Each structure stands twice: as C-alpha cells, then as structure tokens.
Amino acid sequence: MGNINIFDLLIGASGVYLIYTALTMKKTGEIKAGVLVSKEMDAGRIKDKDGFINYMFSRVLLAGALIVLSAAGNMAKTGLNGPNWLSTAGDMGFVAALILYMVAYAKAKKMFID
Secondary structure, three states: OOOOOHHHHHHHHHHHHHHHHHHHHHHHOOOOEOOOEOOOOOHHHOOOHHHHHHHHHHHHHHHHHHHHHHHHHHHHHHHHOOOHHHHHHHHHHHHHHHHHHHHHHHHHHHHHHO
C-alpha cells in the first residue's frame, strides 16, 4: 500500500470548498470574493447579481465535483497502488474542471460584470 499525496488531499479539499461556496452562494445570494470574483472586485459592481449566481451555480458545482473526483482518482492510484489510468483520468478531470471554470467565469464576467 502506497502513501497518499498531501497535494491530492489539498486539491480534494479545494473541490469540496468550491461545492460549499456554490451552495452557500445559491442559498444566501452572497458572492464570495476571492473564490468566484477577485478580491479586488466589489461584488456590488455586478449588474445582475441573481443572473450571475444562477449562471455560475451549476458550473461551479460541476467544477468542484470534477476536482473532488480527480483527487479521489489520484489518491486511489497512489494509496491503493491502483492502475495508472486512474492517475491519468484524475489529471484530465482536474484540467477539465479548470477549463470549465475559467470559460464560465469569462462568460459571466462579460455578461454580468463588464
């Protein structure tokens, strides 16, 4: 049995935090600075706050879930000496989550902030 990489744990925790942030944003209507918008940006600048939340909610939730799954795949590979494809799939899932998040944020910024 191998060791679990601390970075995989941190990546998994960041995915859980993204999911938590999305759920909290949907429930409270507050947009978390530093996660969904930069810390320098005033969330009050968002033209349509409800539209931004509705647009980003499912995308952030999906990105968080992909990140958690990618970390789980990498931990299964290293911790249980699983097949190499688990690590590759985990890395591809993480990259897909980053691309999904970046594209969604860029579109949301154009539609609701700029």
